[in-house]
Amino acid sequence: MDMPKIVDHKKQREKLAEATWRVIRRDGLERASVRNIAAEAGLSVGSMRHYFSTHSELLAFSMKLVSNKVNAQFQSFVSTGNLQEDILQLLYELLPLDKERSAEMEVWIAFTAKALVDPALQSLSLQVSNEMRAGISWMIDSLIQYEPGCSHLDAKIETERLLALIDGLALHAIMQPDHVTPELIRSIVIHHLQSLLKH
Amino acid sequence: MDMPKIVDHKKQREKLAEATWRVIRRDGLERASVRNIAAEAGLSVGSMRHYFSTHSELLAFSMKLVSNKVNAQFQSFVSTGNLQEDILQLLYELLPLDKERSAEMEVWIAFTAKALVDPALQSLSLQVSNEMRAGISWMIDSLIQYEPGCSHLDAKIETERLLALIDGLALHAIMQPDHVTPELIRSIVIHHLQSLLKH
Secondary structure, eight states: OHHHHHHHHHHHHHHHHHHHHHHHHHHOGGGOOHHHHHHHHTOOHHHHTTTOSSHHHHHHHHHHHHHHHHHHHHHTOOOOSOHHHHHHHHHHHTSOOSHHHHHHHHHHHHHHHHHTTOHHHHHHHHHHHHHHHHHHHHHHHHHHHHOGGGTTOOHHHHHHHHHHHHHHHHHHHHHOTTTSOHHHHHHHHHHHHHHHHTO | OHHHHHHHHHHHHHHHHHHHHHHHHHHOGGGOOHHHHHHHHTOOHHHHTTTOSSHHHHHHHHHHHHHHHHHHHHHTOOOOSOHHHHHHHHHHHTSOOSHHHHHHHHHHHHHHHHHTTOHHHHHHHHHHHHHHHHHHHHHHHHHHHHOGGGTTOOHHHHHHHHHHHHHHHHHHHHHOTTTSOHHHHHHHHHHHHHHHHTO
């Protein structure tokens, strides 16, 4: 009789995380109270304590799910055998080029703003930033090692420049979707990569 | 007897905007309720209606003050007579390279996240983004026109690339001040500008 309960517990937590996403996307993070999330998930406020002991823990869990999704996309990546093409495809994974990725980014921006003042979210936000940095750093290091035209690149400066470019583009795509379109984003990322190769 | 009242009204609105900033920076935007802002400013909740008819109007006014400050910094800019140096100095004005600018950016990030779900803030957020874009666009156009090495740059792609880089760097400087330091930001901006000149 224990197994189903454990499965239910995990499923219920994920269900609550998804309800949290819906509330944040529709009404903003400041409306994502325990009460509103419970209502969205069709649960009583009292039963919430069974799944999450604090509000921050619920938000952190929802944030972690976004991060897990992005990591899963990276893990399942199949190399094309061409380094430049691989880098391009991996960078596209980090950008809101489709509806699902845009939804993740919207929730992420709300979390990021809240992480500035909530220590419980800060460490997770930093952890994800560092995962992003490690991924971008791997791309730059690979270019320096394998592309003859890239041997003189400054690894630290190019890593931080590309990281800032990607997050800036993601932010603008969410805030101004009519102006910063997927087509424009792809052109900018390709141009940036080419400018590194011509260094 | 009317003049002092008008002056007081303007001053009181600015005082409330500053109280709003302090609450947002200390506790996050979701704590910036009318009640908490009134308490911070030392006013009664009832008297708030005299200065702002809605919560969104108060937030929009506070956001507008950040935008006005940045514009004032641009307006008072004195050209060095050297285009590259002018562009560099103007870009530095848009980045959180000192404490005051960092505080403005923190409030700005919180507003930006809220603007995603609050139509009253959205139009102002878009207006400021477009002012930023116009400034960066002027820089790129000037480079194309006056710097021989830049004549082949794609104005639209380079404008959006620089705009995304600046906002990405600002975001990272706020989120990870120990990692993305003012020195690193200056190096990246100088390197980006040089890479445009060498195009």
